[in-house]
Structures are given as C-alpha cells and as structure tokens.
Amino acid sequence: MKKILVTGALGQIGSELVAKLSDEYGSHNIIATDIRSGCYEGPFEIVDVTNAQRLYEVAKKHDVDTIMHLAAMLSAKAEEAPKKAWDINMGGLLNALEVARELDLQFFTPSSIGAFGPSTPKDMTPQDTLQRPTTMYGVNKVSGELLCDYYYERFGVDTRGVRFPGLISYVTPPGGGTTDYAVEIYYEAVRNRYYTSPIAEHTYMDMMYMPDALHAIVTLMEADPAKLKHRNAFNIAAISAAPKDFANAIRKYLPDFVLDYQVDPMRQKIAESWPNRIDASAAKEEWGFRAAYDLDAMTRDMLEKIAEKTQVKRSS
Template sequence: MRKILVTGALGQIGSELVGKLRKTYGKDNVIGADIREVEGIRDAGPFEIADVTNGDRLMEVAKEHKVDTIMHLAALLSAKAEVVPKIAWDINMGGLVNALEVAHELNLQFFTPSSIGAFGPSTPKDNTPQDTLQRPNTMYGVNKVAGELLADYYHHRFGVDTRGVRFPGLISYVTPPGGGTTDYAVEIYYEAIKNKAYSSYIGKGTYMDMMYMPDALNAIVDLMEADPAKLKHRNAFNISAISAAPEDFEKAIKKHIPEFELTYNVDPVRQNIADSWPNSIDSSAAKSEWGFKAEYDIDKMTKDMLEKIREK
C-alpha cells in the first residue's frame, strides 16, 4: 500500500488529487501539505503545514509519516510568476530541488508536473512533438524546462523514480482559478451561469490545449502505476484532451445556454504568454508508453461543468 505526501495540497490540482488518492489508497495513506491550512482540512485526513522552500521541514514530514511517494505540486503559476519572477524562481525551483533531495535521500517515488508553458514561440505550434525545441520566454516556462531537466538528472544520476507530465490548461469546477493563463476556460463557465456573458482576456482564435480535471487526475495515477520498464521518457510526457480557442467554449456553452454572449477585453500579458504556447500537442508517447487516454471532449466537459456549477 502506498503512503503519499502531496505538496501544494490546497491548490487547483492538489485539492482534488488528495481526495482521489485517499479513495484509491486509503484516507490515512495520503498526507496533504501546504504553506497554510483551511478550516476542517485535518478532518478529511492527515495534513501538515510545510513551506517547500524549507527542505528540512519537507524531510521532517516525509520521515514522520514514513512516505514512499512524493507528489510535488506546489508552484506559482504562469501569470503570477510574471509579476514576481524572483519569488517564482525561489518557489518553483527551490521547492522542486528540496523535494527531489528528500526523494533521493529516502528512496521515494516522485511525481511533479510540467506544463505546455515549457514550450516557447520557436516551438512547432501544431501537433507539438514530445521531443522538440524548448525556449520559453516566461519565468514559469523557464522553471518548467529546468524542472524537467532536473527530474531527469535525479533519475539518471541517483536512480530516483521520477515521473511527470506536461499538463495543458486544466479546467475544474472545484477550485477557483489560481493565476494561470488558461484560467479563462474556468471563469467562462461560472460567468455563463451567473451572468450569461463573459469578457475573455484571451483573444479570439487563440488555440491552447486544455483538459478536464478528472482526466488529469487519472493520468497522474496511471503514470505512477505504470511499468517503469516501458517508460522511455519518464518525465514531461505531453498529454492533452482538447485544443480550443475562446469561441469554441462559446459554441459549446450556447448548446446549453443559447443566450450566452462572449466578448473580448484582451490582457496583453496573458495574451503574450498564450501566443508563445502551442495550438495543439502530440500525446502519442504517453499513449504508447503508459496508455494515456482522455475521456472528456469539450462538449462532454461543458455539460458536466455547467451541471456541477449549478449544483454548487
């Protein structure tokens, strides 16, 4: 039975991943950790306050709970990272190397996500290959490329069982947007229900890869359970389910809310980030090496998002 430490447990991915892991591996076998706590969090299962930039504290928590796996999710996202790049470096890179050191010393399996932000304006835009040129022009992208290389290094140099995916924009009804460039694809559903209108900060015709959170969570578990002998890439697998622009979400929403109206008020910072990312990526390596498969397309996701938000 696994014993898993999840950093960034209160973030967009962590808040849902912890619940899924507890259903799969048992409530007491998944330890959530974050820099803060919220009321009632400890009622759901083990939880520790831990700043990932404090390596000693991470080591202390891992030893105390005798974990065999770290899923390191703590990070500052793309749009926020551009506002405070030095802080982003300290959290995203300092936290990652601390977590990798814990995995190395205690011989733990390790997961951390990369992102389509690891690509840049010189990367092929359409059907972006698994192995391709990566020259991002954002601090978040630089962090992610360095993180991919660092995870590879710890595997090749120290034998750490590191694994990871390049997430596209993640869409969820559970946790509010956290400062990512693709957050419009979450906000649009809330505004469609509340106001039947949305003003997008990303311009028309801007295609980016997206994925519904249930598919993202399944991908993490499937990769961590995969036969290591079949993993040629091991870290930073391209995965995606949907390539969409704002007007594609508009079309999908109008099937359920015909009066919905989409307008545009483009944010230059986030638009520049979006323009540097691929239109679509090739997930064939993940499919062939560990059986990645997405269940939700934009229409199935839209139906579920609108239903769940209305329930909330």
C-alpha cells in the same frame, strides 16, 4: 504507491488529487501539506517547500514512499514576481527531489505546455522538440524537467511527470494561470450569461478536464517503469480550443450566452507563445494515456456541476 505526501495540497490540482488518492489508497495514507491550514479528513501538515528541513522531517515522520510535488507559482503570477517564482518553483522542487533521493521515494511533479516557447512547432507539438520559453514559469518548467531527468539518471530517483495543458475544474478556483479564462467562462455563463475574455477570440491552447488529469497522474505513477522511455514531462492532451469554441459549446446549453473580449496583453503574449495542439502519442504508447472528456462532454458536466454548486437553475 502506498503512502503519499502531497505538497501544494490546497491548490487547484492538489485539492482534487488528494481526494482521488484518498479514494484509491485510503485517506490515512495520504499526507496533505500546504503553507496554510485547510479542511482535510486525513493527516495534514503545514509545510513551506522552500524549507528543506521541514519537508524532510514531515516525509520521514509519516514514513511515505511517494512524493507528489505540486507546490508552485503559476504562469501569470510568476510574471508579476519572477524572482519569487524561481525561489518557490525551483527551490521547492530541488528540496523535494533531495528528500526523494535521501529517503528513496517515488516522485511526481507536473510540467506544463508553458515549457514550450514561440519557436516550438505549434501544431502536433512533438514529445521531444525545441523548448525556448519566454516566461519565468516556462523557464522553471524546462529547468524542472531537466532536473528530474538528472535525479533519475544520476541518483536513480523514480521521477515521473506530465506536461499539463490548461486544466479546467468546477471544484477549486483557478490560481493565476494563463488558461484560467477557460474556468471563469463557465462560472460567468451560469451566473450572468456573459463573459469578457482576456484571451483573443482565435487563440488556441490545449485544455483538459480535471478528472482526466487526475486519472493520468495515478495511471502514470502505477505504470511499469520498464515501459517508460521518457519518464518525465510526457505530453498529454484532450481538447484544443479557443475562446470562441468554448462560447459555441456553452451556447448549446445556454443559447443566450454572450462572449466579449478585452485582451490582457501579458496573458495574450504568454498564450501566443504556447502550442495550439500537442502530440500525446508517447504517453499513449508508453503507459496507456487516454482522455475521456471532449469539449462537449466537459461543457455539459461543468455547467451542470456549477449550477448545482451555485444553486443557479440552468435552462435547457
């Protein structure tokens, strides 16, 4: 990778990925794009990924060699507007893949644990397994995995991707995902010492701290292609946790934190259709994936960073 176009650059992943890529490759080599303007010191373009011609023109103009396609509608939002989600998630992906094919670019797009469904094995979910999701977001992600495989096999596009678990970050607000509670709980713990979870107490899902997710993207994209047996949709994981686990981890630092529950039926149904814990051995073996943060290390860092960000003093 030398010059990289990022779609969805103002989103939860995109905003932090652009910063990391700028540090790694120089901000002048990272072209950030989104449907609205934003604050970024490097090149920035307004791009709606459903506009194929505009996406092609921007990639050609900046002579990029890589597309990192992040623009998408997330799980909970997609259930509220399934047709719009299909148009953005699948139409945008197809347009981005076509640009990569036409300009011979390396290509990354993330899949998700949402690509699994109720009939998928729940514990140590295999890399290759039954995928029958029951959400529009999940259908989009499975379709996207297959489409990226097709563009590699049929056209030789160097497509790569991971299945992200729920991502946790203090930098950018969550954007309508089922795992958003795992970000909100830290903010509310610092601000109010109280949080009402929309997910039931013992509902386990895989999570990951954003620094590990960003490192995984760069590591995969720099990996030797000859070693990639799967290439797209690698399982990656770091933390399997339920709301009660987050609460217990937070109470090590904020003993007076209180967690309550008011379960959102739609989000709970989505959460229950996803794995409890996935097997990331293929990513470890094929390109050396490793997560640096466990639940305690992430909790400590999240609470410290949020306290600094919101200027709220945290008791020890």
